Amino acid sequence: MGNGTELGRVRGLGSAHAGTHHWLLQRFTAIGNLALGLFLAVSFALMSSHDYGAMKEWIARPVPATATALFVISSFWHARLGLQVLIEDYVHTPGNKFATIAALNLAAFGGAAFALFSIIRLALGGAA
Numbered sequence: 001m002g003n004g005t006e007l008g009r010v011r012g013l014g015s016a017h018a019g020t021h022h023w024l025l026q027r028f029t030a031i032g033n034l035a036l037g038l039f040l041a042v043s044f045a046l047m048s049s050h051d052y053g054a055m056k057e058w059i060a061r062p063v064p065a066t067a068t069a070l071f072v073i074s075s076f077w078h079a080r081l082g083l084q085v086l087i088e089d090y091v092h093t094p095g096n097k098f099a100t101i102a103a104l105n106l107a108a109f110g111g112a113a114f115a116l117f118s119i120i121r122l123a124l125g126g127a128a
Helices: 006-010 019-046 052-059 062-090 094-123
Strands: none
Touching: 019 062, 052 062, 052 094, 062 094
């Protein structure tokens, strides 16, 4: 009654075919992180000054603000996907697995929301 038999597939012991989507999402976010990270690194390297005023002026422009926001979203999403796989592989108790994934989701969405709020506040000229 293993994974490859007809009875195993009927009982739901075979592949759920959800791993391909998860794997592709992780690769797409990795490519996005690479492209956006390179853009941000080159932008930082070309800046004449890296003090608070210069960074605030830089992020107030639309392209750097959008790229930084996309980098934050992609990075947190990529981290969440990777840690979810780790949790699913190594946490075996269903209750602990649910609680850990729930905590992971809260941390990922909370961290991303805080980072996006910070970017918006800097880009729109919030207080120093």
